Amino acid sequence: MSSEPRIQAYLMDMDGVLVREEQLVPGASDFVKQLQDAGNPFLILTNNSIYTQRDLAARLATVGLDVPEEAIWTSALATAQFLDHQRPNGTAYVIGESGLTTALHEVGYILTERDPDYVVLGETRSYSLQRITQAIRLIAAGARFIATNPDPIGPSPAGILPATGSVAALISKATGVDPYFVGKPNPLMMREALRAIDAHSENTMMIGDRMDTDIVAGMEAGMETILVLTGITTREMAERFPYRPSRVIDSIADLVESPGERAVARVKSLPARVRGSRHDASTSRT
Numbered sequence: 001m002s003s004e005p006r007i008q009a010y011l012m013d014m015d016g017v018l019v020r021e022e023q024l025v026p027g028a029s030d031f032v033k034q035l036q037d038a039g040n041p042f043l044i045l046t047n048n049s050i051y052t053q054r055d056l057a058a059r060l061a062t063v064g065l066d067v068p069e070e071a072i073w074t075s076a077l078a079t080a081q082f083l084d085h086q087r088p089n090g091t092a093y094v095i096g097e098s099g100l101t102t103a104l105h106e107v108g109y110i111l112t113e114r115d116p117d118y119v120v121l122g123e124t125r126s127y128s129l130q131r132i133t134q135a136i137r138l139i140a141a142g143a144r145f146i147a148t149n150p151d152p153i154g155p156s157p158a159g160i161l162p163a164t165g166s167v168a169a170l171i172s173k174a175t176g177v178d179p180y181f182v183g184k185p186n187p188l189m190m191r192e193a194l195r196a197i198d199a200h201s202e203n204t205m206m207i208g209d210r211m212d213t214d215i216v217a218g219m220e221a222g223m224e225t226i227l228v229l230t231g232i233t234t235r236e237m238a239e240r241f242p243y244r245p246s247r248v249i250d251s252i253a254d255l256v257e258s259p260g261e262r263a264v265a266r267v268k269s270l271p272a273r274v275r276g277s278r279h280d281a282s283t284s285r286t
Helices: 028-038 053-062 075-086 098-106 129-140 164-175 187-196 211-220 259-269 272-284
Strands: 009-013 042-046 072-074 091-095 118-121 144-147 204-208 224-228 247-249
Touching: 009 187, 009 211, 042 187, 053 072, 072 075, 072 187, 075 098, 075 118, 075 144, 075 187, 091 098, 091 129, 118 129, 118 164, 129 164, 144 164, 187 211, 204 211, 211 224
Parallel strands: 009 042, 009 204, 042 072, 091 118, 118 144, 204 224, 224 247
Antiparallel strands: none
16 A cells, blocks of 8 residues: 555635634644645635735735735636636626626626626625615626625624625525526636646645535545634534534644654655665665
């Protein structure tokens, strides 16, 4: 049986895993540096569609986590890519912020309030009843309904906030039309993430703080999963779900290896032939 480590790549959620309420989770920077030093490909996933990749990289840098823009994948990017594949150079009425509108512009979409192909709902700091009403009227008139993610709530320093999933439910109730959710746990977002880092699900770990998005997405994509308890889901809440993560840990800090452990891991990652030749060479010296 091979002793080489099976997990080679990592997907991880951002809010609740790496940062919490605008503060870096202890151990997050050490874990990311550990991956970078070992050459393990990774991608930070977020269902938050408010910010661009550049915005998020800058936000992480301010709290002490330096990652390139390319290491971040958002539901806004996944939504724009999906629409580009479905109906290239289409039109959309958008409820959302710069992360979503920029992503749509970059794939050639025109944003309009007149007879759009799609109504696209994303995250925003303040939902406008006027814009929600317009979205309802456009969907009732035949526009297709897309939402970036199904998260019903999101965190804030003052407590939970209604998120895209909650507003989508309001629009659905008014129109009788359910949206197509592109973000986690949709396998589309997971497949695009794996493709971005040239990884296979069998060799990839998904780390998240939500059972209903991160863990189920990783599980359904064939990945091993780790639930961290620094976000929304508690250990007691996790027990209520009909599926389980591969592991439950208190924090991402629990995944940070000591220098000795990293040295052992590096030796184990060498091909058996190389390990054997080094061993033979060291025992043949007199």
